[in-house]
Amino acid sequence: MQESILFGTYTKKTSQGIYAGVLDTTEKTLTNTGLIAKVANPTYLALSAKHRLYSVDKADDEGGIAAWQLDGQTATKLNEVVAPGTPPAYVAVDEARQLVYSANYHKGTATVMKIAANGELELVDQAQHTGNGPRPEQDSSHIHYTDLTPDNRLVAIDLGSDTVYVYNVSDAGKLSLQSTLKLAAGFGPRHLVFAPDGHHAFLVGELSSQVASLAYDTANGTFTLLSVTTTIPSDYTEHNGAAAIRLSRDGHFLYVSNRGYNTLAVFNVNDDASLTLIQQISTEGDFPRDFDLDPTEAFIVVVNQNTDNATLYDRDLTTGQLTLRQKDIAVPEGVCVLFSK
Secondary structure: OEEEEEEEEOOOOOOOEEEEEEEEOOOOEEEEEEEEEEOEOOOOEEEOOOOEEEEEEEEOOEEEEEEEEEEOOEEEEEEEEEEEOOOOOEEEEEOOOOEEEEEEOOOOEEEEEEEOOOOOEEEEEEEEOOOOOOOHHHOOOOEEEEEEOOOOOEEEEEOOOOEEEEEEEOOOOOEEEEEEEEOOOOOOEEEEEEOOOOOEEEEEEOOOOEEEEEEEEOOOOEEEEEEEEEOOOOOOOOOOEEEEEEEOOOOOEEEEEEEOOOEEEEEEEOOOOOEEEEEEEEOOOOOEEEEEEOOOOOEEEEEEOOOOEEEEEEEOOOOOOEEEEEEEEEOOOEEEEEEOO
16 A cells, blocks of 8 residues: 655755655555655644645745645645745644634744645734743743644644643634643743543653653643653663654554654553653664654654654554664655554
């Protein structure tokens, strides 16, 4: 079986935009099939049920989100919603309300756009955040993630102020604040994944190299901190930034990428939502910003931004552990991995 994969990139060196690839699950090989969309710094991607692609977009001195129609190995731009300043860091699709959310790290904003019938985007709301933290990277609000809870609220994660915000979202896309969770100073929250039960979540701390296990109360849209686990060895003293976080569909295994230590950390998820480290495996490159499980969950693909390469692993469905399958797959400045699921 051949599975389609998309790579988002920076375009600071040799990359030209969004690349496509194919994972052959029979041959167990990954191939970069080439550029499908020429766009500046498409650092995060989201795919809708109608096979429309929404990407981070940089246009001269403006940044925002671009909408694309995918057709085989080509992508046709539908439109873009941009504003002066830096582009966002995250994009997500809300199928039920036909909305797209973006998180702007440098501006500290969470933005909502409406999807028109033809797939184009229109700005409908934006929340401006403030705050800071003790680390140099926390000089101001830095929203790094905007995505849905299982009960269709919106989570906005502020790395700059160590805060997780939960918003109610109207059918028209208007935001109203429901709750906040304050993490330990310097935790540096980045991305979040929910457990299959909808009542637990796992939050990766980029600056602290930790994962927080959280309880989520759907009745009032609030998070509660349960426990915290490190993603790197206690004797590792060089710089590390935890980045992407993924959870297997059965909820039994959690994966986190370490940029600096350059590994994928594999955790067993215990019954109380605490985590037990079961593996650290090299990403065979430098600065693994993102990775994804394929639709069968028998494989994981990671991209290393600084060494322009991707790595393919076999994944044991029973133990959750990874085995290197293929390395040194050329992906220029790779920062996002997205399977068509």
